[in-house]
Amino acid sequence: MKNSAMFIIVELEGRKIRIPEGLTVIEALWDTGYDVKRGIGCLSGLCGACTVAFIERESTKVKFGLGCQKVAEEGLNVIMMPCFPSRAARYAMEAMAHPLEELGTHYPELYTCNDCGACNVCPEWINVAGVMKFAKDGDYEAAASRVTDCIMCGLCASRCPKSIAPQYVALYIQRALARERPFPPNLAKRLTQMESFVFEAEWSRIVAMGDDELKAYCAAMEGP
Amino acid sequence: MYPDSLCDSIAIVDATREKRKGEELLRLTSAEMEGLLRRYHPDYREAGFRNLRIGANRGDRTTHEIADLLEAFSNLDHSKISLEPEFDTDVLVLGGGGAGVTAALFAESMGARVILATKLRVGNSNTIMALGGMQASVHEDDSPVRHFADTMGAGKFAGKRELVKTMVEDGPAIVKWLLELGVDFDRDEEGNLATRKAGGITAPRIISIGDYTGLNIMKVLKDEIRKGEGIEVMEFAPAVELTTNGFGECNGAVLFDLGRKRHFTVRARAVVLATGGSGRLHFQGFPSSNNFGATGDAIVLAYRAGARLEGIDSFQYHPTGVMFPDHMVGVLVTEAARSLGGQLVNGKGERFINELETRDACSAAIIRECEEGNGVRTPAGKVGVWLDTPLIEETQGKGFLKRRFPSMYRHFMRVKIDISKRPLLTYPTLHYQNGGILIDEKGETTVRNLFTAGEAAGGIHGRNRAMGNSLLDIFVFGRRAGLAAAKRKYSEPGNVTLGHVYRYYDRLKSLRISSVATSPTLFPEFIVSKL
Ligand SMILES: Cc1cc2nc3c(=O)[nH]c(=O)nc-3n(C[C@H](O)[C@H](O)[C@H](O)COP(=O)(O)OP(=O)(O)OC[C@H]3O[C@@H](n4cnc5c(N)ncnc54)[C@H](O)[C@@H]3O)c2cc1C
Ligand code: SF4
Ligand code: SF4
Ligand code: FES
Numbered sequence: 001m002k003n004s005a006m007f008i009i010v011e012l013e014g015r016k017i018r019i020p021e022g023l024t025v026i027e028a029l030w031d032t033g034y035d036v037k038r039g040i041g042c043l044s045g046l047c048g049a050c051t052v053a054f055i056e057r058e059s060t061k062v063k064f065g066l067g068c069q070k071v072a073e074e075g076l077n078v079i080m081m082p083c084f085p086s087r088a089a090r091y092a093m094e095a096m097a098h099p100l101e102e103l104g105t106h107y108p109e110l111y112t113c114n115d116c117g118a119c120n121v122c123p124e125w126i127n128v129a130g131v132m133k134f135a136k137d138g139d140y141e142a143a144a145s146r147v148t149d150c151i152m153c154g155l156c157a158s159r160c161p162k163s164i165a166p167q168y169v170a171l172y173i174q175r176a177l178a179r180e181r182p183f184p185p186n187l188a189k190r191l192t193q194m195e196s197f198v199f200e201a202e203w204s205r206i207v208a209m210g211d212d213e214l215k216a217y218c219a220a221m222e223g224p
Numbered sequence: 225m226y227p228d229s230l231c232d233s234i235a236i237v238d239a240t241r242e243k244r245k246g247e248e249l250l251r252l253t254s255a256e257m258e259g260l261l262r263r264y265h266p267d268y269r270e271a272g273f274r275n276l277r278i279g280a281n282r283g284d285r286t287t288h289e290i291a292d293l294l295e296a297f298s299n300l301d302h303s304k305i306s307l308e309p310e311f312d313t314d315v316l317v318l319g320g321g322g323a324g325v326t327a328a329l330f331a332e333s334m335g336a337r338v339i340l341a342t343k344l345r346v347g348n349s350n351t352i353m354a355l356g357g358m359q360a361s362v363h364e365d366d367s368p369v370r371h372f373a374d375t376m377g378a379g380k381f382a383g384k385r386e387l388v389k390t391m392v393e394d395g396p397a398i399v400k401w402l403l404e405l406g407v408d409f410d411r412d413e414e415g416n417l418a419t420r421k422a423g424g425i426t427a428p429r430i431i432s433i434g435d436y437t438g439l440n441i442m443k444v445l446k447d448e449i450r451k452g453e454g455i456e457v458m459e460f461a462p463a464v465e466l467t468t469n470g471f472g473e474c475n476g477a478v479l480f481d482l483g484r485k486r487h488f489t490v491r492a493r494a495v496v497l498a499t500g501g502s503g504r505l506h507f508q509g510f511p512s513s514n515n516f517g518a519t520g521d522a523i524v525l526a527y528r529a530g531a532r533l534e535g536i537d538s539f540q541y542h543p544t545g546v547m548f549p550d551h552m553v554g555v556l557v558t559e560a561a562r563s564l565g566g567q568l569v570n571g572k573g574e575r576f577i578n579e580l581e582t583r584d585a586c587s588a589a590i591i592r593e594c595e596e597g598n599g600v601r602t603p604a605g606k607v608g609v610w611l612d613t614p615l616i617e618e619t620q621g622k623g624f625l626k627r628r629f630p631s632m633y634r635h636f637m638r639v640k641i642d643i644s645k646r647p648l649l650t651y652p653t654l655h656y657q658n659g660g661i662l663i664d665e666k667g668e669t670t671v672r673n674l675f676t677a678g679e680a681a682g683g684i685h686g687r688n689r690a691m692g693n694s695l696l697d698i699f700v701f702g703r704r705a706g707l708a709a710a711k712r713k714y715s716e717p718g719n720v721t722l723g724h725v726y727r728y729y730d731r732l733k734s735l736r737i738s739s740v741a742t743s744p745t746l747f748p749e750f751i752v753s754k755l
Binding site: 022023024027037038040041042043044045046047049068069071083088090091092093094124125144148149150151152171174175176177178179181182183184185186187189190191194199202203206207211214215217218219221 | 344345347348349352353361362363364367368369370372373374376377381385389393396397399400403404405406407408409411414415416417419426433434435436439440443444447450451452460482513515516517549550551552555556630631634635638639747
């Protein structure tokens with residue numbers, strides 16, 4: 001353990017306090033007695049539960065990030081802001097013949113986007129405004145391919161002056177596109193094989209095997 | 225940014241890279257493997273284990289941390305709570321990860337009324353963190369039988385044949401279900417599902433969505449669950465006890481409302497326990513890759529209700545958990561880094577194991593190096609070995625790491641470590657609970673009307689889970705548990721009691737087991753180990 005811990009002064013949830021160096025914002029909250037559970041999930045920067053807003057020392061700009069990843073530095077002023085309200089449309093996608101064509105019905109506010117770029121605060125480095133532009137222009141492949149790393153933290157939505165929730169718009173597009181893709185031939189083939197019981201003879205052999213026989217059988221299974 | 229002391233060690237890694245490049249390390253013989261595991265794998269450290277003194281698995285070996293929870297009293301004061309059900313439903317699903325949400329969706333599809341209660345937000349789970357991918361035999365050269373053989377072998381033949389068979393046979397159909405929901409698995413040029421090989425798998429079988437497979441599946445499932453009115457979701461409401469009727473059948477649960485700080489009871493015709501694994505119990509002091517809520521609650525609740533457990537002395541330690549910087553300790557570096565040529569290098573700049581050995585063997589070898597003084601020490605006093613990521617960049621071409629592992633690249637760039645230029649300090653991290661609550665092919669436990677799915681369930685993966693089989697298992701058995709639970713909707717739940725808990729207490733007392741611990745844990749005690 002490090003015994004020569006250095007201490008720093010930060011402003012946590014509006015309270016000036018001394019903490020050891022090297023803690024993340026969440027750890028700093030725990031260390032100073034905040035029993036935070038809401039707003040914590042994976043502790044690995046993957047689930048988007050722990051959004052924070054902060055100003056760094058001598059900076060004039062409010063920035064955004066993840067509380068489990070942001071390491072507190074001297075002079076940091078930070079609050080947690082998990083669960084920003086975002087409108088998510090309700091729909092039954094399987095009931096739509098062409099869900100992409102109905103994007104505007106479910107998310108009409110998308111078309112009020114004026115490319116202001118305020119949503120570009122993504123901790124996953126996604127150019128959110130760019131994605132929304134592709135979405136508006138109907139280039140859905142381009143939009144979807146840029147959001148596989150979206151962790152649904154909602155920070156982008158918290159900045160949008162038009163109350164657009166880019167993460168939900170993008171998810172709609174991802175799902176709709178996936179549904180419109182042709183069924184994968186390799187999977188189709190496997191399912192047909194299984195429906196016609198192609199593997200049944202082999203299974204009945206396996207079921208009848210003793211333990212040692214099964215071990216030998218599996219060991220003999222070599223890569224194709 | 226690495227401190228000077230670690231930079232000195234990195235210089236050794238850099239200096240030996242050229243020499244290591246062409247080096248072939250022999251694979252272990254089975255005797256060598258056995259010896260290595262026995263000596264260094266945490267599952268074999270007798271000091272970390274004891275035999276249970278109570279319950280359906282009395283006499284069985286498990287870790288002290290689990291035994292402590294199973295030999296403890298409940299953390300709720302039974303005399304102070306009302307068992308009058310506040311909610312009444314057909315199926316109560318506990319746990320909002322992949323297994324729980326799948327069970328809820330299928331139960332609802334059968335016309336059952338469903339309540340899904342979870343500890344944190346829906347989706348805050350290990351499922352969301354699964355990066356690598358999911359196994360399913362869809363490739364031409366593959367077959368369910370081959371998948372079966374690989375899984376049995378990986379689990380050292382301790383898995384139950386009928387469960388493994390069920391899982392591999394349902395695999396392709398589950399993939400179809402996910403595709404139809406709008407999960408966008410990666411494709412090849414012909415529109416086939418793209419498949420990859422991985423350690424211990426004899427055919428290309430891992431399907432994935434970029435670097436974020438679990439996340440992208442969970443996003444869709446979460447979207448789907450909001451669709452109808454059939455599933456009522458209760459977040460921030462962990463289960464603290466199951467309830468039973470006069471026949472000992474499960475008929476609901478006591479939940480804790482984290483906001484209002486009070487207990488309430490839900491009565492149900494069937495319960496699906498899908499609360500995941502136990503990494504946050506930090507067995508033997510190991511760091512963990514798991515989410516904040518993975519505290520093994522399922523085994524505690526089910527055990528008190530009389531369910532039989534299986535394989536609760538077997539855990540997976542993933543070889544490459546991060547050891548520096550301090551705040552990322554335990555976070556996973558994906559297996560693919562080793563399959564793509566990332567070498568494990570000790571403090572002297574030497575390799576010490578073929579990186580393509582199974583997870584348990586690689587972990588044991590890293591522990592051996594560190595115990596023998598060949599590890600690298602961080603300023604905080606933690607020890608690990610290097611994973612030579614710049615070597616991957618060198619052999620696969622410039623820009624490869626950023627392209628292939630965008631999330632990992634980004635996570636380290638945030639702390640000013642460029643993984644294409646600097647290696648990563650790693651050490652085994654507690655990753656997965658191989659065993660759990662014993663289930664049958666329907667997902668039912670040995671307690672009637674109590675179903676289990678996902679990491680909480682046991683009997684499938686034997687003594688070692690092959691990569692990608694967990695994501696498959698949670699959907700296959702989540703579906704089965706949901707369907708079977710829904711069929712119980714006409715059964716008579718009976719009175720809601722805690723009779724099983726009182727009986728369990730009497731036995732603890734008669735065995736003179738006294739314990740100050742209470743369980744379930746719900747949230748890990750956070751120890752800021754950097755102080
Ligand atoms: C970092 C990481 C990477 C992984 N990568 C892969 C991979 O590439 N491929 C693969 O196949 N597997 C992988 N795994 C394993 C796999 O992700 C998990 O085993 C699997 O997702 C477990 O699903 P589950 O639904 O059973 O549990 P979880 O997804 O963990 O969900 C359990 C849920 O129950 C909730 N809960 C806990 N206690 C209670 C309670 N008392 N009451 C109510 N709710 C409760 C939790 O908060 C959580 O939401 C990985 C795991 C981790 C941690
Ligand atoms: S796109 Fe929006 S919701 Fe998604 S990770 Fe970026 S900021 Fe968060
Ligand atoms: S903040 Fe809103 S209006 Fe501005 S670019 Fe982003 S989505 Fe469009
Ligand atoms: S806790 Fe999941 S991203 Fe921070």
